[in-house]
Amino acid sequence: MNFDHHNHNTNNKKITYPLSKHIRDTVYLTWTQILNVRTGWVWYFLLSSFIPMLTLFFLFLVLGYQIKWAIYVVTGNVVFAVVLGSLNTLAEQMGWMKQNRFFEHYAALPISKISLIIALVIRCTLFSFPAMIAVLIIGKLLFKLPIVLHPILILVFTLSGFALSGIGAFIGITSTNSNRANIATRVVFPILVFTAPVMIPLENLPVILKYTSIALPTTYIANAFRAALSGNLSPKFWMDMGIILLYTLVSLYLVARKFDWRVD
């Protein structure tokens, strides 16, 4: 073996990695994350899809298929699935990794924090896909919705997963352990799903929620889903997508700034 004793930076300049290394590391880190779920992906699917599907069936049995806000019920439950599959999962996982010092494994390697965070976000988003699609298809069938499966849905799915995973990562790294992350997600979850126009139209929300929901990403995610499913890609749709992208970037920036995998 060839052990190179002085092959790297030997001055005190801070090490910065080129973009190509970030991309390479992110690709391989994502790949290891995906491989690591090879024995548990069914659980991910069940975790993300069980409650939204149950809600769909419940509403269908109680109200029948001709309910007034069927599009809201279906897209709302898709958002429900994304929140569970990405935000909740990642928050709890990062809290658990922090608690068990699992970040040491990565901190001891010459990779950047942001590569790892992006890999985790991609993994959670990817594993939310099956639940999102399942909820959408079952919702369409139950409520006989004339929805359009436009290819833009993939972009909406991806960006929504990224934005909510980013928030999940932020909750995870700011929680000292998985229990606290779990409690935080239990608080955040109903706020995101029930105080925004996700399940019911904005005009039917109480006045105060009409204002507070402006700050919630799920407002824009649900809007984008509804627009994409009805094939109405108006400028408002793109504005909603822009805001979701902004949530993604801001949450990832905050995570990268706040996340310190070294113990203090």
Added chain:
Amino acid sequence: MRQPVYKINHLTKIYKTGNILANDDISLEIKQGEIFGIFGPNGAGKTTLVRQMAGLIKPSSGSIYLNGIDVIQNPKAIPHYTAYFAQAPWILWSLKVWETIFFTGIFRGLSKKNAKEQTEKLLIELGLSEIRNRLMQTISGGQSKMLGIAAALIGNRPILILDEPTNELDPINRVKIWNLFSKLCRDNQVTIILVTHNVLEAEQVVDRVIIVDKGKIIANGTPGELKSRVDDRVRIEIKFKQDTPFDPHDFLKSFENCKKLKADKWQIFIPKNQVSSVYDRIINKINIKNLDDFRLMTTTLEDVYIQMGGKNIDEFRSS
């Protein structure tokens, strides 16, 4: 003259949670190509020390220089020189054994081809070929340790920081690992920083040692230097056969520092200059066929460890 790779000055670590003083004013130098042992009782602060050296914990005060780089200011530099073997369990439980080694190599900057080649070589060298396709969650503790060592070795880092690498290993694998460490230092000038409780075995390979207790270095030197600082008497252990007709009690009690350890086992401490005469006396008096075991032992690094830890070896060994 060998270059120092690590220079640590007045390093102190106080954990904020619980206000625990884990390392207290530690200063040391580690030279290129040496095997540097860090010994000490549980909770002494050994792991905290190496985790700071690996850049995983921020020190409260003091400095750490790695190849001249202030790594407290620039912790990202550390993984370019070091490979760290942690006590903590693996996180990627569903990766296969070979994948774990391979991806570690990739993250250390190896090309895919090179990572594959090195992975294959390490799987063979560390006897992991048969379990190469097993998931991490299905392998034993000892196999997991061997895998950790393989992952530390891939990428040819010139400094290995190994926290209890031989725990849970069977004797054959332990010998394999100690030989491997010696070879790496001898042939490749690799520096190995080793935390271990296997003091007797590590004594065969370490060049220099520190003993840490309650966060402080209480001894620092070569094994020879440390051994000369403590009790330099020779210990004789005699074990009689169970059906021996000989009653050794009165005879052995005539030695000044003799203790009965068990019904059939005795221990005598004697000064080095009396070894020959005492040995002759014992062998002449006790017929060798009455003996089940007879051992003559000089001070070991383990004795140093015990004595530096404030324990009396006579009492400790006979307790």
